[in-house]
Amino acid sequence: MKNRHLICGNVVIGFVGIMLSFAAVAIADDWKYFDDRLDNGMRVITMEDHSAPIAAVQIWYHVGSKNDSPERTGFAHLFEHMMFRGTDRLGPEDHFRYLRRYGGNVNGYTTFDHTTYIEEIPSNQLDLTFWLEAERLANLKINDEYFSKEREVVKEEYRLGKDRPYGHLMEAALGLAFKEHPYRWDVIGNLDHLNAATTDEVQAYFKTHYVPNNATLVVVGDVGHDEVLNKAKQYFGWIPKSPTPPAVAARESEITEPRRLDFVEPVGPLPMIAVGYHVCADGQPDSYPLEVLNQILASGESSRIYKHLVKEQEKFMVASGASIFLEQDGLFAVGGIVNMGQDMKEAEQAILGEINDLLDKGVTDEELQKARNQLMSDAVRQRMTDAGKAQRLGHCAVILGNVDLVNQELGLLMKVTKEDVNAVMKKYFQDSRKMTLVVTPALAKANPFKGMFGGKKTDKETPKTNEPKKPADDKSPKE
């Protein structure tokens, strides 16, 4: 899942980042992509790049954890695993085996909004890659044995994540932010739900969501458009169209009273504080000023949050802004990891002080210019690889619903003014909409730097556990 709104698009050349120089932006070539649809509804997006004899192939299915039933959270991700188990003529590792033997990379991932399968291949293996993808879309083998084996694999993936420091934090934060929308559960879901699932449910899920008219094939690399389209027709075109899968209708209600969660972290030794707000969904007009704001807050050690809270006040070990833009909602937070021995109330006040200062005084011209320079630089960097470009095309097409945004987003970001940034802050950063997450370690750990710096205030005792109110991780499944 992405934590930042990735930007690709027009490349700006000839820009020299002198402060306050609102230099005219020279836009380089647009991405010359093709956007087609097969008769069965499968979308095919291609872009040629002949700089290396390779290609990135991605299939985006427009189904993610938000499509999970509340009784079967984690299903989208579990199903992603099933897609690698094979068909009657393809054994459980063969998808990997066939492509790996030519050096190809194969993977898949699931987010809140989509499930994507990835291949990076020598460009002469397009037939093989399409065959493998079409074969499993048409003929995936689902039986009790495969399902129970793969469910055990997923359980270990679950435990791998939860066993880490702060492993339960994500689900706690989502539970704080969302009460109605299916974004309230984490992509990995709940083990009780997965244990209760049946093979028939897996079959029904496949039938509903894995249909050509819910799939977008993206190919970027050393292959011509006509060739890709013809092969797509040959390999995928015969798979019948199916009814459109149901859309997620739930929407989160407006927050009218501040929310707060005191989370007791069982493993991680450091406290954290974040203050967040619901903002708009990905690709909405407000998302661009918010992205610029995120850049201003998170843009390196000179950002005001880092400079004030980490370097000057030394209350935080790291501090920053963060945005998560999703298809149907978005979150924006300011926060950080609190230095051991710091008073948590003061640290929280410091964060609020920064937010209020931003609201009162707004961002500066220098900050805006710095953000622009960095967003341009990021845009260039993200077009270095075929896979990076395919990712951006797929995201704009499937999640934002407008593939041409690959050529518009940088322009939209560059047009953002100080007034735009200040306006979205005023719109979203209201006290009545505030969500506060406070993370306190369960285990008091000795300050590792205690005594190191001779009697500085960091020598205080580590804070003890907050009285364990309702443990925020009480939703964690019994195993």
Next chain:
Amino acid sequence: MKSDFIKHFVFGMFTFLAPIGLWAGEGTDFPDQPPAAPPLKAAQLPKPFVTTLDNGMDVVVISNSEVPWVSISLMLPIGAQLDPEEKIGLASVTVSMLTQGTRNYTSDELAEKMDTNAISISGSAGIETTAVYASSLKDQINLSTELLAEVVRQPVFPEKDFLRTMKQTLQSKAVEEVEPTFQVMTTYRKWLYGDHPQGRESNGETATLQNIRRKDLEKFHQQYYMPNGSTLIFSGDIQPEQAVGLAKKYFADWPKGELPKFESHPLPPAEPTRIVLIDRSTSKQIKVVVGHLGYNRFDPDYTCGQLFNQVFGGGFVSRLNHRIRVVEGLTYGAGGSFSTSRETGALTAFTFTRPDMIGKTINILLEEIKKMQEVHPTAEELNDGKSYLVGSFALSMETPQEIASKVWDLKFYGLPYDYYDGYFKQIDSLTSEQVQAFARKHLHPDQIKIVVVGNAEEVKSQLEAIAPVTVIKPGEKVPPPNAPADSPQQ
């Protein structure tokens, strides 16, 4: 709703195993078997432009104008191996402090300048090498090179910034040290390598980081940062002429120093197979690492080892992952390989499973190690491994930065730029019997070091059925083999 036609076939297919082909595109031009194209020939590493400045600094340029971006890597043959024993982490803290204040800029000024111009500078120190990277749009290449030279040549390590950096470092370490995979890997490496530098955590350990003072950084920098032995690599949208001009402008007057002599270090002797169990009561998943010492990068068997790795534990279709994940469903991932460094190397295999299955999982790991000696690779395993090594090499050179890292690798080990031509010829010539002979020579199934992290009470009895078990606390040193199990350790 789907049409009844489709429903009929979907359910028919899975419930009654309808004959293949009914629904699988019969009557279309969808082939019934995967259509593969012949593999490509091994790609060539593009020949880089190379020159040497009078002070001994090598300058390498890999030009590629696909995007207007340039990365610069300064590679130095220094690292945690040079840290004094009681100050492990010094090389790492030194490199992270380079951007925190120089002769001409305070930490704040430098941050402002880099962020404003979208220049990123970062560095890291490993055990044998240190890298400092700068990257930017091509228009900023002059400033980017200037700032790289400034932080590498003239850092002043201000006290206030040093104290903050140490706090950050120690607190990150505190998080790292409660992470079970980290616990199992560090304990394994220290047990394996003993006092050899390869057993060190290159970013330091809490106890040794606490001994580091500002003056140590100054001294380390004076002693070990020098142009001779280092390599400056430009990769991206820049031509050799401009790159060499920049290198000369900012680095030519950097005076030569005296390179540290490479010292050989002793390694611990082998011991019979034994299990060390790190007691972590909160674990709901058990991690395990197994292996023993191996060979170094210059060993004549290195190339065969690369092929062995593919068959044994490299990637999804390797024997380890096949057996433990795909067949048994015991884990989310299992892998293993021989890795090498300048002086030594090791076999390391890693996986994780649920508490009641740890005994079974370890037995499979041990069996698969033995099996590499007993059962030579099948023709498919051998050929797939070979073609993977050839094919993935081409895919790993998409960006000039990826090529730069390969070039540095060759330089560090003193290998020629046409090294890969011979390497792929050798890969191509290897036989199953040679891979098996390699396994017989380099694997020692009766001398395996096994480290497990988990709730000792829950898993100890399963482990005792496999080999003698020593229980330790997280971070504790592994006692010698003859010490009684469970005795309190210092």
